Amino acid sequence: MQVSYNLLKEYVDINISAEELAQRLTINGIILERIENISTEVEKVIVGKIISMNQHPENKKLSVCQVDIKEEILQIICGAKNMKVSDKVAVALDGAKLPQIGIVKSKKLKNVLSSGMLCSASELGIEQGISPGILILEEDAILG
Structure with a gap:
């Protein structure tokens, strides 16, 4: 599943970069295939x-x-x-x-x-x- 960082920010108060968010998600057991900057x-x-x-x-x-x-x-x-x-x-x-x-x-x-x-x-x-x-x-x- 692809998730837009900007769309996510509309619903959740996020004050960290996409890379930092990816790292935190991975630490908490969520597997990320990649981060794409389209x-x-x-x-x-x-x-x-x-x-x-x-x-x-x-x-x-x-x-x-x-x-x-x-x-x-x-x-x-x-x-x-x-x-x-x-x-x-x-x-x-x-x-x-x-x-x-x-x-x-x-x-x-x-x-x-x-x-x-x-x-x-x-x-x-x-x-x-x-x-x-x-x-x-x-x-x-x-x-x-």
Whole structure:
């Protein structure tokens, strides 16, 4: 099971580092496989809001999404089917670094430009306990 140190801090008053917490848990008999710092592996990922979705003109399995990221509207092509208009999602911008993908680049997919990527939890490195498909964020998530 993976546990986010920051999420844990929201529920428990912790005034020690993740490493110190891991050491104390181990001393008390809890086996830890590893500590991962995913914050250094994810870069240029922000919150966006899907404002429109249309079928790709050349591939029925793809959607062409218009995504508001606060400063601009991006066109992003996506193959997932679990999102809808008005959903807030994790958006990897051109040049983003993702632990499971590498560097995201804007490119044409079947002659239509995709200026980024809508991310699943696993692509962000937080897959345990999260449903497959695009990671849908809370409605109150702030754009940008």
